[in-house]
Amino acid sequence: MLLLKDLxxxxxxxxxxxxxxxxxLSTVFVVYVAAGETTPxxxxxLFWIVSLFASVNAIVKSFVQENSARALYYYVLFNPIAVIxxxxxxxxxxxxxxxxxxxxxxxxxxxxxxxQFDLFFTALLLGSLGLSTALTFISAIASxxxxxxxxxxxxxxxxxxxxxxxxxxxxxxxLQEVTMANTSSSIGNLxxxxxxxxxxxxxxxxxxxxx
Amino acid sequence: MIKNSYKLIGVLILIYSFVVGMIVPLTPGIVxxxxxxxxxxxxxxxxxxxxxxxxxxxxxxxxAWLKLSEEYAIAGEVAxxxxxxxxxxxxxxxxxLPIADQVKETSLIMDNAIDGSSVLPSxxxxxxxxxxxxxxxxxWRRTPIExxxxxxxxxxxxxxxxxxxxxxxxFHVSLWFAMxxxxxxxxxxxxxxxxxxxxxxxxRSVAFTQVGLFFGLLGVATGAIWAKYTWGAxxxxxxxxxxxxxxxLIYFAYFVLRNSFNDSERKARISAVYSxxxxxxxxxxxxxxxxxxxxxxPGNGGNPAFGGEDLDNTMRMVFYPSxxxxxxxxxxxxxxxxxxxxxxxxxxxxx
Numbered sequence: 049m050l051l052l053k054d055l056x057x058x059x060x061x062x063x064x065x066x067x068x069x070x071x072x073l074s075t076v077f078v079v080y081v082a083a084g085e086t087t088p089x090x091x092x093x094l095f096w097i098v099s100l101f102a103s104v105n106a107i108v109k110s111f112v113q114e115n116s117a118r119a120l121y122y123y124v125l126f127n128p129i130a131v132i133x134x135x136x137x138x139x140x141x142x143x144x145x146x147x148x149x150x151x152x153x154x155x156x157x158x159x160x161x162x163x164q165f166d167l168f169f170t171a172l173l174l175g176s177l178g179l180s181t182a183l184t185f186i187s188a189i190a191s192x193x194x195x196x197x198x199x200x201x202x203x204x205x206x207x208x209x210x211x212x213x214x215x216x217x218x219x220x221x222x223l224q225e226v227t228m229a230n231t232s233s234s235i236g237n238l239x240x241x242x243x244x245x246x247x248x249x250x251x252x253x254x255x256x257x258x259x
Numbered sequence: 260m261i262k263n264s265y266k267l268i269g270v271l272i273l274i275y276s277f278v279v280g281m282i283v284p285l286t287p288g289i290v291x292x293x294x295x296x297x298x299x300x301x302x303x304x305x306x307x308x309x310x311x312x313x314x315x316x317x318x319x320x321x322x323a324w325l326k327l328s329e330e331y332a333i334a335g336e337v338a339x340x341x342x343x344x345x346x347x348x349x350x351x352x353x354x355x356l357p358i359a360d361q362v363k364e365t366s367l368i369m370d371n372a373i374d375g376s377s378v379l380p381s382x383x384x385x386x387x388x389x390x391x392x393x394x395x396x397x398x399w400r401r402t403p404i405e406x407x408x409x410x411x412x413x414x415x416x417x418x419x420x421x422x423x424x425x426x427x428x429x430f431h432v433s434l435w436f437a438m439x440x441x442x443x444x445x446x447x448x449x450x451x452x453x454x455x456x457x458x459x460x461x462x463r464s465v466a467f468t469q470v471g472l473f474f475g476l477l478g479v480a481t482g483a484i485w486a487k488y489t490w491g492a493x494x495x496x497x498x499x500x501x502x503x504x505x506x507x508l509i510y511f512a513y514f515v516l517r518n519s520f521n522d523s524e525r526k527a528r529i530s531a532v533y534s535x536x537x538x539x540x541x542x543x544x545x546x547x548x549x550x551x552x553x554x555x556x557p558g559n560g561g562n563p564a565f566g567g568e569d570l571d572n573t574m575r576m577v578f579y580p581s582x583x584x585x586x587x588x589x590x591x592x593x594x595x596x597x598x599x600x601x602x603x604x605x606x607x608x609x610x
Contacts, residue, residue: 185536192529193519203516203533206509210502210543241543248539252532255453 053134065142069149072102076153088161088223095154096216099147100179100208106146107139107183108200111191123257132184132253136246139180147172161223168222170235175215178242182208185249188256211245214238269587276581280429283573286410287312287374288417289367292382299387303350304338307369309377310417314340317371323348324404325365325383331357332368334402352385355395362386368404375410377417416571424488428574429581431481434474437585441471441593446538449531459601461527464534465517466596470589472510479503499556502544509537 075098083094122131151172154160162168183204190200218234221227290308297303307323314321318340326332335350356363367382415425445467452460482500483493494500516533520526549556 189516189529189533189536192525193516194521195519199516199519202512206505206512207537207540209505210540210548213548237547241547244539244543248536252535255528255532258528 068102068106068146071105072098072146072150073153075101076150076157080157086158089220091154091158091161092216092220092223095150096175096212096219098154099150099175100212102146102150103143103176103179103183104201104204106142107180107187108190108197109187111135111184111187128254128257129250131257132188132249135188136181136184136249139184140177143176143180144173147176162219163225164222164227167227167231168219171215171219171222171238174218174235174238174242175211178211178215178238178245179208181242181245181249182211185245185253188253192256211238211241214241265587266591269584269591272580272584273588276429276433276577276584280426280577280581283577284412284414285311285423285425286377286414286417288377288419289369289379289382290419290422292367292379295383297350297352297383297385299352299356299385300354301352303352303383305335305348305350305367305383307346307348307367309344309346309369310422311374311414312344312377313371313373314346315343317373320370320372320408321346322370324368324402325350325352325385326368326404327357327363327365327385327399330403331396331399332402332404333399353395353398355389355391355398356385356387357392357395357399359390359392370407372408373411374408376407379419413573415574420489424485425574427481427485429577431478431485433578433581433585434478434481436582437589438471438474438478440586441467441474441589442538442541444590444593445471446535449534452527452531453535456528458523458527458604461531462600462604463593463597464531466593466600468510468513468534469596470593472507473592474585474589475503475507475510479507497556499545499549502548506541506544509540513537 079094079098083090086094186204186207187196187200190196190203193199214234214237218231218238221231221234288310290310292305292307294303294305318337321337321340323335323337324332325335333350333353335348338347338349340346362384364381365383365385367379368376370376418425445464448460448464448467451457452464479500482503486495486497486500487493490497513530513533517526517530520529
């Protein structure tokens with residue numbers, strides 16, 4: 049139900065999502081103007097940099113947008129676990145959409161060096177799950193502080209770098225024609241990171257929530 | 260008295276590990292030799308540079324071999340002992356190798372009554388033009404390596420790339436272990452704060468984090484000095500160096516977060532939550548990510564793990580105590596910070 053609420057809220061503020069999508073498209077355009085035709089490795093790193101900044105921009109408002117009256121309303125009505133879970137799922141869907149759009153824009157403007165599509169898709173899925181969990185949680189922390197937006201960046205970047213390193217490596221395997229020997233262990237690591245982040249943010253969130 | 264004895268124990272252990280860690284000499288070893296190539300049948304004169312050796316004192320018992328494999332070796336003779344660390348050896352390289360390869364590497368083994376035996380792996384490459392395995396077999400079996408002497412004093416292992424910097428183990432590695440223990444203590448206190456809401460736990464958690472971060476910075480600094488010596492640069496963008504830098508950033512962010520609250524109850528609660536979250540990210544960074552990439556550190560990317568020959572029993576006698584010493588010292592520092600913070604709060608209340 050909360051998930052539906054978030055979706056409906058987003059639908060009402062269509063300009064926000066379309067703003068972020070436009071942001072993705074224009075960054076990809078700038079990337080092409082600046083870098084031109086690139087090698088697959090550069091393509092990979094540029095792709096994840098664009099996705100990273102788009103995700104931070106998209107998620108920063110997820111708790112900040114809730115005004116205090118509405119927060120109190122939720123606090124009375126819902127279990128905090130349900131709140132964080134619905135936020136994470138909603139942000140996961142949003143990020144996945146964003147990253148897929150970014151991928152589409154990259155194909156359209158720059159080209160598609162991905163040779164193993166299923167592997168790349170796995171990387172996108174696991175990467176957006178990890179990013180959405182970490183960023184949602186950090187935005188919950190930052191929303192409690194005075195200067196949320198800049199604090200969000202400071203707190204989030206060190207925490208998402210492990211996810212980003214893992215996901216960049218996994219998608220670099222997708223650039224190869226042959227399956228690399230340690231692909232499955234790399235996927236395993238990424239799943240482990242995602243699960244650990246989920247497992248930590250669930251029990252900790254009630255303490256953030258209580259105000 | 261008993262409550263505070265850990266401070267005394269910590270300081271005594273640290274003094275012990277400083278003194279022993281600095282005084283015990285390295286095992287005598289061979290630093291370099293020249294030339295490093297030879298042909299079969301050649302009369303070879305080799306200049307040897309030793310380290311911590313006692314060539315002059317032990318001149319009468321000096322022996323040397325070129326070792327090709329377990330069963331094949333040739334003995335050499337000492338031509339001239341120049342001083343304790345320089346000498347000249349002479350070898351009569353046999354006319355054939357006992358194998359069919361064109362080039363084969365041999366190790367130099369030296370032995371004397373004081374220093375015991377020392378080895379320089381891949382010392383001399385011997386090439387042959389024609390092959391005669393049977394004759395080579397006979398020639399290389401004449402002078403087997405036997406009756407090696409025992410070293411007469413206690414030492415730390417000699418490693419050609421590390422040399423004296425092997426003593427940094429007691430600082431770089433131990434500080435790093437102590438930092439981990441302090442961060443665990445910080446997380447423990449953060450959890451305790453969330454459960455009991457007693458401000459005392461918050462103060463303690465912050466104190467442990469501060470000391471842990473300080474130890475982490477010292478660990479990076481000692482590591483950078485070590486890296487300059489062994490890898491050639493203070494910072495080589497090694498995966499573990501990078502993850503460490505990020506881990507330290509996480510803890511800097513922790514202090515930025517604390518400074519952005521006015522309400523102290525809220526500050527304590529939210530920073531405790533972040534501290535637990537950050538610790539989990541730290542574990543991922545330090546124990547999962549480095550496994551996915553090659554590292555210059557021991558135990559990664561085909562490098563031998565630290566341990567085995569590098570960490571012998573003499574070093575363990577200093578290394579393990581130094582971890583305990585640094586940890587106890589860090590706990591003492593944290594307890595001082597905790598006490599001064601508590602006094603500060605009382606002072607504020609009085610005003």
